[in-house]
Amino acid sequence: MEKADALRVYRKLILARRAEERIREEYGRDEMKTPVHLGIGQEAIPVGVCQMLPPGTKSFGTYRNHALYLAVTDDTDRFFGELYGKVIGEAKGKAGSMHLAAPARGLLATSAVVGTTIPVAVGAALANRYRESEELVVSFFGDGAIEEGVFWESLNFACLRRLHILFVCEDNGLAIHTPTRQRQGFRSIPEAVQGFACHVLSGDGSDLLHVMALTRQILEQMAQDPKPGLLHLSYFRFLEHVGPQEDFDAGYRARPAPEEFKRLDPVARFERTLCQNGCNPSELAEIRREVDEQIARSVRASREAPFAPPDELSQDVFA
């Protein structure tokens, strides 16, 4: 990768990380009245996958959607506006964190009920096929969604129709607080999916370059042999399921050792790679400074912005 490209990707990665760190700082004020499912540790997956997507791709996600939203839009004004419930937000405060989407920019929907956007993504892929469009649809979901019937129904139909859709499983090994071994009666997700007519690749979702390489690889496979793809990417959720805190003292999982901590952190890992490949730490610091300024401006604007007027309550129910 060219250095300029690498730094652009770094900017995306750090935008997601710094935005969420800012949420952690701000959340205690109780002005951001929306449950936040922070994705610290997850960022390399949406950032890396989105980096490789062709123009015109439509994406769908989950309630852990901040990095995806920012990877697609770069728009911290409408992002923080929505989290603060203000009229300048993406949905004028009607969506909040859990349903954040940017339809005009290709992120069609995210959802707080596990698995619900998967068939909708398949429907968007069917619409592309209907119109003889070659455009791609990507559907992000967590490992818990695999246990929902609708995942298998959707995978079945997508494979039956050989739709141009990329399923991305962001696997943090937890459904809220319940680990995989207490939930899944099969050896692994890639193995369980193997009987379906789709391409399957699995890898480390904490490694941004690896995510990008796997995405490129599966998109090539999908181009050569047209059928859906499923990327299974593991990552470590650093924070509690919902809310701004760590919860290593809650007893359901242990705090990783310091070295492991660094290996699981996609930002630390990518920074190390960048520095090993000729980037100067001060260049990265400069990008972080710019990103922090952008975030600070957006937080300020969002805090100062008005709430939607009362008549907005009954708007947008019907077209």
Next chain:
Amino acid sequence: MNAHLSFKKAINLALEKEMEADPDVFVFGLDVPDHKRLYGSTVGLVERFGERRCFGTPLSEDAMTGVALGAAISGLRPVHVHIRVDFMLLAMNQIANMISNLRYMSGGQLSVPLVIRAVIGRGWGQSAQHSKSLHSIFAHLPGLKVVLPASPQDAYSLLRSAIRDDNPVIFLEHRWLYDVEGEVDEGCSVPLGPPAIRREGDDLTVVCTSWMNVEAMKAADVLAKRGVELEVIDARTVAPLDVEPIITSVRKTGRALIADYDWVFCGFSAELAAVISHRCFGALRQPVERLGFAHVPCPTTRPLENLFYPSAAQIIRTTERLLGLEAADLSGESFYSHEQRFKGPF
């Protein structure tokens, strides 16, 4: 152009006309293109428009409903069909968590122009899992439109309006109405919302949904022989419902009976009774009455099933009670049953 059509042929024609007019309209669902063609309502579509626009699906109601939503927000106009409304319960996650909410949650950025057709009904010993109507449940959810046509003209015109609507519409078709015949004006447009006055009268307003229109019209014929005139109103669209014609009627008659093809408890009839009681309080000469399903799961055996469903006879008895009349001898009357199918004219 006028034609004499059955209800099922009217639905079929509406689908054909909309598919012809708009290449973004497609029709899909379990069994849609099989040899029975959803009781005849999808005849000829796959031959004329091909498998791209008329296709069957896996047994995956939940996902296929999500697929309809995904296609709708991508600008297509899907018509998803269920041979029984009961199967829509498998798709309630998509209907109640996604379809009804998505426009609102996107701050108005997304439109969801989709139609879900489902057959409701009765007969053949359908029992508890093939007999529901569920329109009260759907109507309870903000963001859904809910339509129950009761005549061939409305089946045709309301389905066309539903497909043209930029919102999700649940379209519920009673199986017994499928063979009802009547005149259909192909140029007649019927908007979603306003009810239709089926028969004018001064003594009692009877507001009906779906098959109950047939029962009420029969009851009105019987009562008319004694000089009692029912005003029969077909609600047609239960959500969003334009109540004004109903309010006007009840203010005129001073009495209201809601004959709903659903359970009474927490049902559409309860909602409408509340609205009528509130809006017509000073004009009501008696409390608003309601008829609907018995509050039990639908039984299979015919004698019990007949007790489960509201009927013309019940409408007659309720009317007599409201008007202080003697109960008439109904032994000479012939009421509709599965054994004596109603064919219309409506």
